[in-house]
Amino acid sequence: MKRSSTLALLLCLSLSTANAADAVPVVQATPHLASQARENLKADPFLFEDVIMKAGAAAFQSSCEEIKKTKSDFDCAPGKLGAGSNRTGEDQKAQVDARVWQAQFMSLLSAERLERLLGPYQAALNDRYKFCGNTRPQIHTIGFQPELVFEARSDSRPTSAGERAVRIPIDGFALDPRCVVMGIQISGTVPVSRYGSRTERSEKEKNSDFYVTEPTPDRPDTANVILLEPYLDRLKTGDMLTISVSFSERYPPDEKKPRKVAYSKRAFTLFEIGDYRQVYQKDRIGPHSAFPLTEEEIDSLYGPLIAKNYFAVRISIRNPGATAKLVSSGGIRVTGTARVEPEPGSGEPPFAMPLTLVPHSLQEIYSILQDQEVDQVRPRTFRALELVGALATGIAAITSPGIQTTKNLGLFTGLVIPETKRAWPDRWPGYQKNLVRDAMPDLIKVGPNSRTEQPKVLFFPKKDIDGMVSDPYLFGRISGSDTPDGDIRNAKPKTYVIAVSFDNLSIRLEDLFEVENPAIRDKYLDLLGEVPALIGKLELLRPWSTQATGAKLFDLPSGTWNDAQTALTEAAKSVTAHADATTKADLDGNVIKPLKLLVDGVKPGDAKSKLKADLFGNGKAGVEALKQARETLEGVRSRLNTEGDPSAYKPRVDEAGATATAAKNALAYYQLVSKAVADSVQPLKDLDAALKVLKAKPADAAAKTALDGAATNLKGILKNVADNKPAEGISLALQ
Numbered sequence: 001m002k003r004s005s006t007l008a009l010l011l012c013l014s015l016s017t018a019n020a021a022d023a024v025p026v027v028q029a030t031p032h033l034a035s036q037a038r039e040n041l042k043a044d045p046f047l048f049e050d051v052i053m054k055a056g057a058a059a060f061q062s063s064c065e066e067i068k069k070t071k072s073d074f075d076c077a078p079g080k081l082g083a084g085s086n087r088t089g090e091d092q093k094a095q096v097d098a099r100v101w102q103a104q105f106m107s108l109l110s111a112e113r114l115e116r117l118l119g120p121y122q123a124a125l126n127d128r129y130k131f132c133g134n135t136r137p138q139i140h141t142i143g144f145q146p147e148l149v150f151e152a153r154s155d156s157r158p159t160s161a162g163e164r165a166v167r168i169p170i171d172g173f174a175l176d177p178r179c180v181v182m183g184i185q186i187s188g189t190v191p192v193s194r195y196g197s198r199t200e201r202s203e204k205e206k207n208s209d210f211y212v213t214e215p216t217p218d219r220p221d222t223a224n225v226i227l228l229e230p231y232l233d234r235l236k237t238g239d240m241l242t243i244s245v246s247f248s249e250r251y252p253p254d255e256k257k258p259r260k261v262a263y264s265k266r267a268f269t270l271f272e273i274g275d276y277r278q279v280y281q282k283d284r285i286g287p288h289s290a291f292p293l294t295e296e297e298i299d300s301l302y303g304p305l306i307a308k309n310y311f312a313v314r315i316s317i318r319n320p321g322a323t324a325k326l327v328s329s330g331g332i333r334v335t336g337t338a339r340v341e342p343e344p345g346s347g348e349p350p351f352a353m354p355l356t357l358v359p360h361s362l363q364e365i366y367s368i369l370q371d372q373e374v375d376q377v378r379p380r381t382f383r384a385l386e387l388v389g390a391l392a393t394g395i396a397a398i399t400s401p402g403i404q405t406t407k408n409l410g411l412f413t414g415l416v417i418p419e420t421k422r423a424w425p426d427r428w429p430g431y432q433k434n435l436v437r438d439a440m441p442d443l444i445k446v447g448p449n450s451r452t453e454q455p456k457v458l459f460f461p462k463k464d465i466d467g468m469v470s471d472p473y474l475f476g477r478i479s480g481s482d483t484p485d486g487d488i489r490n491a492k493p494k495t496y497v498i499a500v501s502f503d504n505l506s507i508r509l510e511d512l513f514e515v516e517n518p519a520i521r522d523k524y525l526d527l528l529g530e531v532p533a534l535i536g537k538l539e540l541l542r543p544w545s546t547q548a549t550g551a552k553l554f555d556l557p558s559g560t561w562n563d564a565q566t567a568l569t570e571a572a573k574s575v576t577a578h579a580d581a582t583t584k585a586d587l588d589g590n591v592i593k594p595l596k597l598l599v600d601g602v603k604p605g606d607a608k609s610k611l612k613a614d615l616f617g618n619g620k621a622g623v624e625a626l627k628q629a630r631e632t633l634e635g636v637r638s639r640l641n642t643e644g645d646p647s648a649y650k651p652r653v654d655e656a657g658a659t660a661t662a663a664k665n666a667l668a669y670y671q672l673v674s675k676a677v678a679d680s681v682q683p684l685k686d687l688d689a690a691l692k693v694l695k696a697k698p699a700d701a702a703a704k705t706a707l708d709g710a711a712t713n714l715k716g717i718l719k720n721v722a723d724n725k726p727a728e729g730i731s732l733a734l735q
Contacts, residue, residue: 610732621729
């Protein structure tokens with residue numbers, strides 16, 4: 001019998017009893033307690049159910065009758081009770097209706113009636129504290145893999161197939177809704193704008209983008225996010241979706257301490273079924289082509305350090321196509337399951353979680369071997385012996401010991417140490433040679449209708465797995481109560497990966513660029529690295545455009561810019577006040593005005609400066625244009641992975657290249673402008689001083705020479721800027 005039916009039957013049978021419920025002791029009512037009780041009983045169907053059970057049927061019925069006096073259509077049927085808690089999760093429509101009814105009941109309940117429920121409320125709350133105890137909610141997984149496959153709308157799809165939907169499971173531990181509250185946020189390329197209720201949806205709710213099925217008392221360790229047709233219809237292959245989930249204590253025993261919270265987030269890439277089959281399924285390597293190496297094999301071939309830190313898989317790659325293919329080790333990934341056993345006595349449960357790994361490159365593994373070699377037992381032993389020999393020899397040189405002691409030192413350093421090295425050979429060079437021979441390089445070419453000449457070995461890091469399962473968010477350790485001083489910290493639990501099974505090895509076979517298109521290939525590959533680097537260089541200049549002090553424009557500090565502006569202002573005053581008409585016209589038109597244009601154009605902290613408009617606005621050479629070029633290149637890469645003809649994307653690559661060129665020219669130009677502003681400070685001061693001298697002594701030859709030299713210097717600086725202005729993308733230009 002369902003819980004809701006049982007509860008309704010008990011209430012109906014108790015209607016014939018006396019007003020036993022009215023005899024329940026009433027606790028001391030306070031405004032805070034009454035307000036808290038009303039809100040908790042509105043939101044928590046489990047607590048509401050327990051309170052009504054403790055209060056008794058008579059109290060429930062009398063409260064209902066009182067509510068009906070103010071709201072005549074209010075339904076007092078006992079069947080409403082129990083449906084809101086929905087302990088099995090089966091009848092969600094009844095659950096939603098009952099929760100709405102419960103909220104109405106508590107909103108309409110009078111203060112006097114609420115006060116009578118405070119005793120049962122406090123008793124039920126104490127029961128809840130005992131039941132939940134030291135609950136530590138944990139989230140282990142969100143979804144099975146980082147790709148979500150959805151079915152696009154199609155007229156050929158049979159109606160018997162049912163409604164399209166995508167289910168994303170959320171698995172964890174201690175997620176009983178009586179003890180924890182679930183929170184969820186969804187964001188992505190396509191905004192999620194409509195949230196349905198947790199129910200078999202009504203006509204009004206059929207336009208919802210998704211709904212959530214929460215954990216139930218009977219199934220307390222799993223929840224689901226269901227993406228629905230209105231949202232799926234707006235998706236395209238490659239769109240991103242991020243799901244953030246939290247479970248927090250519903251009623252913490254100590255209100256002065258933070259609630260215990262488990263939080264986790266996962267990002268997904270969405271694929272339409274056809275695209276997923278084309279991009280991923282065709283790249284799978286069957287079990288006959290991949291063989292994991294045992295830890296003993298890894299130890300003997302590549303050394304104990306590699307065996308300790310890596311899983312190794314020997315693969316043979318076959319290209320069934322009619323054209324040569326390229327395989328990038330960075331595009332290989334393996335999916336599987338890790339089985340995790342927490343430290344004995346920790347009270348944490350064992351669990352399994354999905355994982356996705358990519359192999360480390362040969363260069364990275366080789367560097368680890370080289371860097372860690374010095375810390376191994378053999379090298380440290382011989383370094384110690386050589387140090388002892390060197391110290392003894394040095395002491396002997398100072399103290400002048402006997403001939404026999406000198407001979408003994410010579411035997412130790414010249415015979416014992418070398419012979420010990422021969423008796424204890426160094427295996428590290430052999431490990432390195434095996435690694436270079438067997439490890440898969442970053443790029444490998446596989447000919448048409450053939451396979452790799454010899455199997456290659458991929459090395460998947462074990463430390464990445466340890467990082468995943470040791471994530472404190474998976475264990476809910478985000479509480480001040482976990483630390484002695486009460487600070488909120490992430491306490492890393494001790495866990496052990498006891499087994500890893502690899503279910504699928506995915507290898508991307510990318511089309512080899514045709515020889516007749518080397519320019520497109522080289523340009524595309526160069527731009528993939530060049531465009532992000534240019535964005536980084538421009539972002540280094542952003543503080544100059546947003547703050548007036550403390551920033552630098554290349555080698556121009558804001559203080560030097562202030563010096564240039566001051567010197568320019570003083571020189572302009574002297575030209576106006578002291579120069580003759582001919583000199584004034586020359587200096588004003590060829591020095592003061594163009595230099596003022598440059599100084600104002602790169603003014604620090606000025607939102608209206610030419611520099612800000614060119615580099616951080618909508619200019620053709622700015623950050624936004626480069627970001628668009630980066631997106632264009634990413635789109636080209638995804639298309640090349642599936643279609644493969646680079647010549648079809650030449651216009652896009654050329655467009656991105658033009659943006660990168662404009663950005664490089666803009667950086668060079670503004671670096672030149674910044675140098676011009678810095679170099680103009682002293683000539684402007686010389687110009688100002690010479691004009692002031694000539695005002696007092698018009699015939700002063702030295703002042704005339706100084707004036708001519710300063711003017712010539714400034715004109716040369718400005719001419720260098722004018723001659724190097726880029727063709728486009730720059731609004732700051734000398735007339």
